[in-house]
Amino acid sequence: MNVSLNQRSWFRSGDIGGIVYSYFGNIINFIIIAFALKGIGWPDELIYGRVLPGLAIGLMLGGFIYAWQGYRLQKKTGRQDVTALPSGVSTPTMFVYLYGIIYPLHYAGLDPNTAWMAATAACFIGGFIEMLGGFIGPFIRRVIPRVAMLGTVAGIGLVWMATVGLFEVFHDPILGLPVVLIAIIGLIGGYVFKKKIPMLLVSVVFGIVWAFVLGRVQVDTSTIGIVTPYFAVREVFEGFKYIIPFLAIIIPIEVYNFIETMDNVESAIAAGDNYNVGQTQIIDGCVTMASALFGGIIPNTVWLGHAGLKKAGTGISYSWISGILYGASAFFGVYGLMNSVMPPVVASITFLWCAMLMVVQATTDVPRRHGAALAIALVPHLADVLYTYVRDALGSTGVYLEEALTMNSSDAISQAMIEYGVAWRGIAAMRHGAILSSILWATIVVFIVDRRLNKAGIAFLVAAGLAYFGFLHSPSLVVGFNTMSFPYAVGYLICAGVCFFFHASHKTLMDVPRRYDYV
Secondary structure (H helix, E strand, O other): OOOOOOHHOOOOHHHHHHHHHHHHHHHHHHOOOOHHHHOOOOHHHHHHHHHHHHHHHHHHHHHHHHHHHHHHHHHHHOOOOOOOOOOOEEEEHHHEEEEHHHHHHHHOOOOOHHHHHHHHHHHHHHOOOOHHHHHHHHHHHHOOOOHHHHHHHHHHHHHHHHHOOOOOOOOHHHHHHHHHHHHHHOOOOOOOOHHHHHHHHHHHHHHHHHHHHHHHHHHOOOOOOOOOOOOOOHHHHHHHHHHHHHHHHEEEEEEHHHHHHHHHHHHHHHOOOOOOHHHHHHHHHHHHHHHHHHOOOEEEEEEEOOOHHHHHHHHHHHHHHHHHHHHHHHOHHHHHHHHHHHHHHHHHHHHHHHHHHHHHHHHHHHOOOHHHHHHHHHHHHHHHHHHHHHHHHHHHHOOOOHHHOOOOEEEEHHHHHHHHOOOOOHHHHHHHHHHHHHHHHHHHHHHOOOOHHHHHHHHHHHHHHHHHHHOOOOOOOOOOOOOOHHHHHHHHHHHHHHHHHHHHHHHHHOOOOOOOOOO
């Protein structure tokens, strides 16, 4: 049924909240990205002249296309209450790309410009994988248990986001504690000011004002001016040669990304807006690839929050208005100004909030019996963060761990730490391919809990293959019998044999309860 669109369809009061949620939520992500890149020496010309404008172009295109998608749905259904899908920089993926790809590229000795080219290539490949999600997503979702994906993201949130967020708060308690308290009161406690003013916005504005009062920030207008978009096709293709070792990170996190898009679109469908899941995943991938071609380094995704926006009366126009704001802010160099007035502790509240949601979702949106899978999914990420902090601490004193590291900790540096009492055995092996290890081990535990040892055996075979080719337990892709990861491939093959043996013989050799409560 077709109806003429009335004036109310073009803009609603609820669209204001949608703009705040979408635009300012992404601004905070931009500030996090700028803060992280400055920390490894990337120059302002690269950050504000190429990276953030490239990201903004992707978000602008996404805002326009999702508004178009919403208008099509509105016209198809004849309903006036359609809400456009919220989209933006994928926050979990952002942290993985920053700390799992870009930081290692820096520590491997690449200069900022070369590391940026590699990061754009990683983003482009990520977008391509997202696009494929429109075709292979349902199959992946059937194969990998939900807790394996949520547990992996929860591990990233816990060890990187929550810790960094709280560390920053306690670094400057007079500024940080009130800001994080206001955010928790609103975002977790559910308190809201009259007129539905979002508490995240309140905490951000309060943090900026309070930082000015305390003299923590100074306005920097040096980036204001006309910024010409940079077309980075050549750089993207040059960057491909640097990211082959990082495919073990890019592929699983993008699988998570397109599955999360599926979940978020399904949430929108449940709220009454029947969007096409596959079409939306393809849109995600295309705008991510477009972002990379203009210098962007972090993939886009459909965000959580559609149901909340719909309940608040948000329509469609907020999406294209936010798109215009992204483009204008990039074109006039506004992001550098925003970064100068936003103290790091204000950005850290988003770290903490997102991390808490990730951990809570992983514990509540899966069956209770799969809790052990969640627990084991966290461990590889703990190894990742411990390894990174130790390596960087030693590097600050002129001791470069990776120049001497052996996977079995037999090198002199590792032996010295072990003798001193540092829990170091196996850390390096588990750290390499942490995301894949997290997904695989959580999947294996789920299969064991669900009495499917034959599938656990298949998962071990997959792990053996990945280890043999260096995707697991190796700092680079390798093949052969004398590589660091070969013993792990053998171990996984033995485990696969054990699983297949028990599956074939359990009826004659064992008493297996139908259900077993291990807690």
